[in-house]
Amino acid sequence: MLQSINEKYSSNIFKEFTSEITRYMYPKPNENIDETISFISMSQNGMYESRELVLVITALENEEFLGICGLHGRENPKIPELGIWIKKDAHGKKYGREAIITLTSWAFRHINFDYLIYPVDKANIASRKIPEILGGIIFKERKVKTMSGNYLDEVVYKISAEVKIK
Numbered sequence: 001m002l003q004s005i006n007e008k009y010s011s012n013i014f015k016e017f018t019s020e021i022t023r024y025m026y027p028k029p030n031e032n033i034d035e036t037i038s039f040i041s042m043s044q045n046g047m048y049e050s051r052e053l054v055l056v057i058t059a060l061e062n063e064e065f066l067g068i069c070g071l072h073g074r075e076n077p078k079i080p081e082l083g084i085w086i087k088k089d090a091h092g093k094k095y096g097r098e099a100i101i102t103l104t105s106w107a108f109r110h111i112n113f114d115y116l117i118y119p120v121d122k123a124n125i126a127s128r129k130i131p132e133i134l135g136g137i138i139f140k141e142r143k144v145k146t147m148s149g150n151y152l153d154e155v156v157y158k159i160s161a162e163v164k165i166k
Helices: 007-016 033-048 095-110 127-133
Strands: 002-004 053-059 065-072 079-084 117-122 137-145 151-159
Touching: 002 095, 007 033, 007 065, 007 127, 033 053, 053 095, 079 095, 079 127, 095 117, 095 127, 117 127, 127 151
Parallel strands: 079 117
Antiparallel strands: 002 053, 053 065, 065 079, 117 151, 137 151
């Protein structure tokens, strides 16, 4: 289930957004719960201002927190960026794929934009499978310095409305 981010999940987000989870991501883990609450507040403001959509992913059967996904119009609102992370003990269960397919399908039906992008580190094979199943094609490669001071060797997938899920 996808639902708007809210403070109800602040302790889950703080606990699960670890250095292991952020290994292939731009952001770094929050150092304290106040940073997590600030992230939630900024995300809610971004949604209110129609700049992004940030959602909590929970299990249907018991609302267990699984992770976060989002659609961000930071650099160019006509080319929003997909993002996702899943907590460690939920890896390998295809929750990320299901969440991004659901979000992408909804976005193509309800939002006017040119196409979606999905940046991912080349070494993050599990995450690379997500845009590939959506028919995404690599159209850019770049090096990105993370907030932790590491570098990502990213490929950026372009996902168009015309593609069908493979």
